[in-house]
Amino acid sequence: MSTDLEQPVPGPIDADPHGTVRPATLAVTAGRPARTRGAPVNPPVVLSSTYVSTGTPPAGELLYARIDTETWHPFEDALGRLEHSRHPALVLGSGMAAIAAAMSLVPRGGRLVLPRHAYQVSLGLAADLASRTGLETELVDIDDTAAVLAAVRGDATRAPAAMLWVESPTNPMLEVADLPALAAGARDVGALVVVDNTFATPLVQRPLTQGADVVVHSVTKYLAGHSDVVLGAVVTDDDDLRARLHSYRTVHGAVAGPWEVWLALRGLRTLALRVERAQSSAAVLAARLAEHPSVVEVRHPSLPGDPGHARALALMDGFGAILCLRPGGGAPAADALTEAVRLWVPATSLGGVESTLERRRRFATESPTVPEDLVRLSVGIEDVEDLWADLDQALRAGRPA
Numbered sequence: 001m002s003t004d005l006e007q008p009v010p011g012p013i014d015a016d017p018h019g020t021v022r023p024a025t026l027a028v029t030a031g032r033p034a035r036t037r038g039a040p041v042n043p044p045v046v047l048s049s050t051y052v053s054t055g056t057p058p059a060g061e062l063l064y065a066r067i068d069t070e071t072w073h074p075f076e077d078a079l080g081r082l083e084h085s086r087h088p089a090l091v092l093g094s095g096m097a098a099i100a101a102a103m104s105l106v107p108r109g110g111r112l113v114l115p116r117h118a119y120q121v122s123l124g125l126a127a128d129l130a131s132r133t134g135l136e137t138e139l140v141d142i143d144d145t146a147a148v149l150a151a152v153r154g155d156a157t158r159a160p161a162a163m164l165w166v167e168s169p170t171n172p173m174l175e176v177a178d179l180p181a182l183a184a185g186a187r188d189v190g191a192l193v194v195v196d197n198t199f200a201t202p203l204v205q206r207p208l209t210q211g212a213d214v215v216v217h218s219v220t221k222y223l224a225g226h227s228d229v230v231l232g233a234v235v236t237d238d239d240d241l242r243a244r245l246h247s248y249r250t251v252h253g254a255v256a257g258p259w260e261v262w263l264a265l266r267g268l269r270t271l272a273l274r275v276e277r278a279q280s281s282a283a284v285l286a287a288r289l290a291e292h293p294s295v296v297e298v299r300h301p302s303l304p305g306d307p308g309h310a311r312a313l314a315l316m317d318g319f320g321a322i323l324c325l326r327p328g329g330g331a332p333a334a335d336a337l338t339e340a341v342r343l344w345v346p347a348t349s350l351g352g353v354e355s356t357l358e359r360r361r362r363f364a365t366e367s368p369t370v371p372e373d374l375v376r377l378s379v380g381i382e383d384v385e386d387l388w389a390d391l392d393q394a395l396r397a398g399r400p401a
């Protein structure tokens with residue numbers, strides 16, 4: 001019988017690109033200090049802006065904490081492995097810092113194709129780049145594969161795209177993209193494919209294995225998971241792209257603080273438990289909401305009638321824990337719902353242990369194709385019966401007499 005000390009642990013990231021253990025195990029084992037007698041099981045937090053160094057520094061030597069610092073490494077190693085990259089992830093100060101880094105890969109004057117329904121600030125950044133740098137943008141329905149591929153290929157008046165931006169499932173409409181088909185079509189014209197994998201997490205979908213070039217995360221959401229840090233990350237398997245993204249991070253300076261990264265690694269340890277619980281509760285709630293007299297529409301890829309159901313079954317290892325409902329009755333009915341809940345927290349973020357909900361069109365920047373009464377729900381890890389009871393009472397309370 002082997003002792004604990006003799007059990008194999010994942011090797012160095014270059015030696016073992018795809019790991020020998022399953023993702024839920026990797027989330028626990030990756031990024032630990034070397035297993036030597038007396039070693040701590042958790043990595044230390046190192047608070048130092050600079051490192052002792054003189055002369056021509058050898059490659060990889062730590063010099064200055066904006067360029068690289070060891071407290072980032074365990075989290076970067078773990079996320080790189082979870083996303084099936086040969087390289088560690090690069091952690092940045094927020095999801096938007098990661099998104100800005102990825103969009104910087106579009107060359108001057110290049111075309112960027114994006115989902116119409118996507119994280120609003122990502123679309124806002126693309127619009128800002130378009131107005132200042134000559135980048136061209138085109139919005140598509142990401143679940144309409146033919147339309148996306150037509151936009152990516154271009155035609156007599158449009159050059160082929162330089163980058164295809166994908167969210168799947170999309171925020172907040174939960175459309176599911178045919179990522180392998182989109183990635184293959186983009187590759188044909190030399191377009192980079194970037195996937196914002198925040199909603200799915202690497203436990204549910206690993207875009208690099210389906211042809212994507214770069215994955216971005218708002219680590220703020222599921223990966224950290226406790227609504228207590230703002231953090232982002234990019235992951236790529238490509239040496240050149242990684243060097244460019246690293247350089248972007250260094251010169252633009254949107255770096256992460258060591259404590260935040262340590263907290264994110266601590267959150268990552270329970271990712272599998274949280275995501276499994278949250279997505280099973282989300283499926284239960286979606287099925288019950290679909291029958292509720294005060295609900296006119298529910299979107300969640302777990303529902304057999306959902307437009308994304310078949311694709312999610314084929315391409316994902318789950319359906320995620322974000323769902324949307326429409327109470328009918330426009331903005332007032334949706335606002336009444338978000339005010340009548342007692343357990344659910346009315347708040348804009350998602351992916352935390354606590355369940356949150358929000359009417360998306362309360363923001364003027366949200367796409368006008370999102371219905372006024374659409375409420376996005378992020379299911380947390382509370383008991384599903386308590387979550388249901390609270391939603392049910394709030395829906396009944398908000399129902400016009």
Ligand SMILES: *Cc1c(COP(=O)(O)O)cnc(C)c1O
Nearest residue numbers: 094095096119171198218220231
């Ligand atoms: C929150 C979010 C972002 C932005 O991340 P921040 O950490 O808030 O900067 C990007 N994409 C998606 C899908 C998000 O939910």
